[in-house]
Structures are given as structure tokens and as C-alpha cells.
Amino acid sequence: xxxxxxxxxxxxxxxxxxxxxxxxxxxxxxxxxxxxxxxxxxxxxxxxxxxxxxxxxxxxxxxxxxxxxxxxxxxxxxxxxxxxxxxxxxxxxxxxxxxxxxxxxxxxxxxxxxxxxxxxxxxxxxxxxxxxxxxxxxxxxxxxxxxxxxxxxxxxxxxxxxxxxxxxxxxxxxxxxxxxxxxxxxxxxxxxxxxxxxxxxxxxxxxxxxxxxxxxxxxxxxxxxxxxxxxxxxxxxxxxxxxxxxxxxxxxxxxxxxxxxxxxxxxxxxxxxxxxxxxxxxxxxxxxxxxxxxxxxxxxxxxxxxxxxxxxxxxxxxxxxxxxxxxxxxxxxxxxxxxxxxxxxxxxxxxxxxxxxxxxxxxxxxxxxxxxxxxxxxxxxxxxxxxxxxxxxxxxxxxxxxxxxxxxxxxxxxxxxxxxxxxxxxxxxxxxxxxxxxxxxxxxxxxxxxxxxxxxxxxxxxxxxxxxxxxxxxxxxxxxxxxxxxxxxxxxxxxx
Numbered sequence: 001x002x003x004x005x006x007x008x009x010x011x012x013x014x015x016x017x018x019x020x021x022x023x024x025x026x027x028x029x030x031x032x033x034x035x036x037x038x039x040x041x042x043x044x045x046x047x048x049x050x051x052x053x054x055x056x057x058x059x060x061x062x063x064x065x066x067x068x069x070x071x072x073x074x075x076x077x078x079x080x081x082x083x084x085x086x087x088x089x090x091x092x093x094x095x096x097x098x099x100x101x102x103x104x105x106x107x108x109x110x111x112x113x114x115x116x117x118x119x120x121x122x123x124x125x126x127x128x129x130x131x132x133x134x135x136x137x138x139x140x141x142x143x144x145x146x147x148x149x150x151x152x153x154x155x156x157x158x159x160x161x162x163x164x165x166x167x168x169x170x171x172x173x174x175x176x177x178x179x180x181x182x183x184x185x186x187x188x189x190x191x192x193x194x195x196x197x198x199x200x201x202x203x204x205x206x207x208x209x210x211x212x213x214x215x216x217x218x219x220x221x222x223x224x225x226x227x228x229x230x231x232x233x234x235x236x237x238x239x240x241x242x243x244x245x246x247x248x249x250x251x252x253x254x255x256x257x258x259x260x261x262x263x264x265x266x267x268x269x270x271x272x273x274x275x276x277x278x279x280x281x282x283x284x285x286x287x288x289x290x291x292x293x294x295x296x297x298x299x300x301x302x303x304x305x306x307x308x309x310x311x312x313x314x315x316x317x318x319x320x321x322x323x324x325x326x327x328x329x330x331x332x333x334x335x336x337x338x339x340x341x342x343x344x345x346x347x348x349x350x351x352x353x354x355x356x357x358x359x360x361x362x363x364x365x366x367x368x369x370x371x372x373x374x375x376x377x378x379x380x381x382x383x384x385x386x387x388x389x390x391x392x393x394x395x396x397x398x399x400x401x402x403x404x405x406x407x408x409x410x411x412x413x414x415x416x417x418x419x420x421x422x423x424x425x426x427x428x429x430x431x432x433x434x435x436x437x438x439x440x441x442x443x444x445x446x447x448x449x450x451x452x453x454x455x456x457x458x459x460x461x462x463x464x465x466x467x468x469x470x471x472x473x474x475x476x477x478x479x480x481x482x483x484x485x486x487x488x489x490x491x492x493x494x495x496x
Contacts, residue, residue, distance in 0.1 A: 074184075138271055159175040172219055263312075391454030477489060
């Protein structure tokens with residue numbers, strides 16, 4: 001099987017080869033997608049992003065308005081997916097969302113297989129699809145197994161390249177727009193799409209230029225259409241602020257340099273381990289850098305730029321690198337010896353097994369901490385009470401089944417904390433513009449019955465934030481401690 005997957009084939013498959021190609025390949029890819037996502041089903045959630053999306057979906061289902069009473073620095077596609085999954089299967093678990101993530105990975109692998117097959121033949125198509133799924137788990141499990149923004153962005157980026165490769169500029173642009181609506185960095189795929197749609201337009205100088213201009217116009221029009229539609233469906237001003245203009249401080253160069261650099265090196269190293277079987281042939285083969293793969297190298301470079309944007313280097317950012325890496329490795333393996341091809345697949349499969357084992361055995365200390373906070377809050381409040389969890393674990397609202405007292409579900413939006421900052425550029429003055437004014441209005445209109453200070457010595461602790469410190473000092477009293485988090489009960493509120 002190893003040899004068959006990685007055997008070079010003719011660039012144009014025969015009718016006999018093509019007739020049963022997809023009926024044979026899709027079940028293999030589907031089985032592999034399911035196996036590689038098994039760890040994702042083993043715990044209620046993997047990281048705070050999933051918790052944030054779950055809380056957002058619940059608020060939207062109960063009349064919340066995106067970019068008004070439900071806010072985040074992300075486009076709307078993934079919150080809408082969560083909301084739709086909850087509407088169908090209930091909001092008590094993320095199982096439905098996990099299934100959507102499996103389908104997203106399968107779709108990405110199938111599109112990559114189609115791209116590789118069109119360029120290099122049947123064997124390359126099988127190789128690209130299998131390699132992508134094997135390396136798709138090659139990060140910290142909380143990054144690779146979570147059903148978050150990048151997982152749902154990748155099918156759109158792959159589809160954009162698929163359409164561009166077939167010179168369908170409007171369809172390619174629509175896919176780029178959908179990638180952006182999953183996560184802003186998905187828009188980086190616009191560069192290779194423009195290259196593929198425009199760079200090889202032939203004809204005379206005048207006609208070739210007109211053809212390239214028309215293709216570029218089609219791509220850009222297709223890109224703008226879904227983005228503009230999403231802005232109009234939500235709130236145009238709010239959409240622009242939360243997805244583009246309101247993240248200046250978050251994306252700034254300030255902050256702790258060494259922790260950020262350490263994270264970048266660590267996550268790059270982890271991904272290198274996952275791709276250990278692919279990097280040698282990719283770096284060894286000069287054919288991989290020839291003009292026939294220029295668009296793929298541009299895709300990889302654009303994706304690397306997207307990973308670097310904001311200088312945060314979270315592990316899940318690196319998922320954007322995997323589709324172009326899988327295709328470039330497939331191209332490189334076409335010229336490798338049979339022995340090297342078999343070795344590459346064997347090493348990649350072994351690394352995949354290693355990461356799956358890590359996912360099944362990964363510790364869950366922060367998850368257990370969030371659940372204990374949530375259980376305490378649920379015990380000390382009534383079903384209709386509002387609660388404020390002051391920290392970076394929005395999933396506590398979902399676990400507790402309590403309504404957030406504010407649209408700002410984490411302290412990060414109010415203080416600019418996150419991404420490994422050590423206290424530099426963290427505080428009230430660095431929060432989202434107007435956020436503290438809005439928070440005061442929210443807490444005055446609907447005072448939370450319980451405030452859980454989960455800062456635990458971090459730079460966003462209440463004693464560093466005058467507004468929150470005054471609120472707790474005048475209207476609340478300490479009511480206990482859980483795992484280092486301090487509980488505050490509203491003065492005059494009903495007893496436990």
C-alpha cells in the first residue's frame with residue numbers, strides 16, 4: 001500500500017483508471033479523517049476558543065446580535081456554524097461541531113487530492129490527500145484537535161486554489177471570501193489565487209493584459225461579495241471594527257519578546273517533527289522549486305506570513321501551512337526513489353501515531369480548573385442569574401449554564417492580555433476602544449450575582465485595574481476561593 005500511494009503516475013489518467021478513482025479514494029480518506037480526529041471526541045472541549053464559540057452560539061440563539069451584544073475579533077462564519085450545530089443537536093456538547101470538523105478535514109484532503117491528481121496524476125492525488133491527513137494532527141493536541149477557526153478555514157483556502165488552478169476566477173474569489181469569513185488570515189490565499197488566475201494568461205500583449213485584468217477583477221469581485229454580504233447581515237460598522245480596525249493594539253509589536261519567540265520556535269519545532277518524513281525530500285528536490293510549483297510556494301509563503309501576522313505564533317495558526325506543505329511534498333516525492341517514498345510515508349505515519357497518542361493522553365489541568373469554577377458558580381447562583389468570570393476561560397459560562405454579565409467574555413478584550421504578554425501593554429488603556437465604558441453600563445444595568453476573579457496573579461488582576469477594583473470594593477464582598485480564584489458575592493444579594 002505504501003508503494004502504491006507514493007508511486008508516480010502519468011499526468012493524465014486513463015479512462016479505466018479514472019472511472020473508479022474517487023469511489024476507492026474517498027472511503028480511505030474518510031476513514032483516515034475519522035481516525036486522526038478520534039482524540040477530539042475524548043473531552044468536552046480542547047481550548048478556550050472552543051468555549052468562546054460555544055458561549056457565543058448560545059447567546060446568538062437567545063437573541064444576541066453579532067458585533068453588538070456578542071463580540072469577538074473574528075469574522076462570523078464559525079460562530080454561525082456553532083449556532084447551527086447547536087440548533088440541530090443541542091448545546092449540551094460539541095459532538096456535532098466535532099463531526100463538522102471531521103468533514104472539514106475530509107473536504108480539505110479531497111480537494112488537495114484533486115489538485116495533485118490534475119497536476120501529476122492518480123498516484124499523486126492519493127499521496128497528497130493521505131499526507132495532509134497524516135500531518136493534520138502534528139501540533140499540540142489543543143491546537144490540532146480543537147474545532148476552531150483554522151479547521152473550518154482550510155477547506156475554503158484549498159477550494160480557492162482548486163478553482164484558481166482551473167481558471168475560475170469568480171469562484172476562486174468566493175472561496176477566498178469564505179476563508180476570510182472563517183478567519184481573517186484566510187485572506188492570505190488571495191495572493192496565490194491571483195497568481196494562478198492571472199500569471200499565465202496568454203495572447204498578444206494587449207489581449208493578455210486585458211485577460212489578466214479581467215481575471216483579477218473576477219477574483220476580487222468574488223472575494224468582496226461574501227464579505228460584504230456578511231457585513232450587511234450583521235452590522236457593517238461593527239463588522240469592520242471587530243474584524244479589521246479594532247485590533248491595532250492586539251496586533252502591535254509591543255509585549256514580551258522572549259516568550260513570543262519561544263512559542264514561535266517551540267511550535268515550529270513541533271510541526272517539524274510531524275513533517276519529519278516530508279522535509280528531507282522537500283528540501284532535497286530541486287524540482288519542487290521549479291516554475292510548475294511556483295503558485296504552491298507562493299501559497300506556502302503567504303500562509304507563513306499569515307502565521308507571523310500579529311507576532312503571536314499560537315500553535316493553531318500553523319495549521320494554515322499544512323495544505324501547501326502536503327502538495328509541495330507530493331511534488332518532491334514524485335522524483336524520489338521508491339525506497340525514499342516508502343520511508344517518507346512510514347515516518348509520517350509513525351509521527352501521526354505519536355501525535356494521536358499524545359492527544360489521547362494529554363493532561364487536562366486547565367479544563368478541570370474551568371469545570372470546578374463553573375460548578376461552584378452554578379451552585380452559588382440561580383439559573384437566571386448573571387455571572388462574571390474575570391479571566392481567560394470563557395468556557396466556564398458554558399459549563400455553568402449561566403448568562404455572562406458582559407459581552408466581553410474574557411479579560412483579554414478589556415486589557416489586551418493574551419499571546420504570552422508579560423504585563424507590557426496590558427491594562428485598561430490597552431483594551432478595545434470603548435470597552436470599559438460599555439462594561440460599566442452593562443454591570444450597572446445587570447449587576448452579576450457572582451464575580452469570579454480567575455486572574456491568579458496575571459497582569460490583568462483587579463488590583464491593577466481601577467474600574468474593576470472600585471466595582472468589587474463598593475458592591476461586592478469576598479465569598480471564598482476555588483483553585484486560587486477568588487469569589488465575590490454582590491452585597492445584599494440572597495445568601496447561598
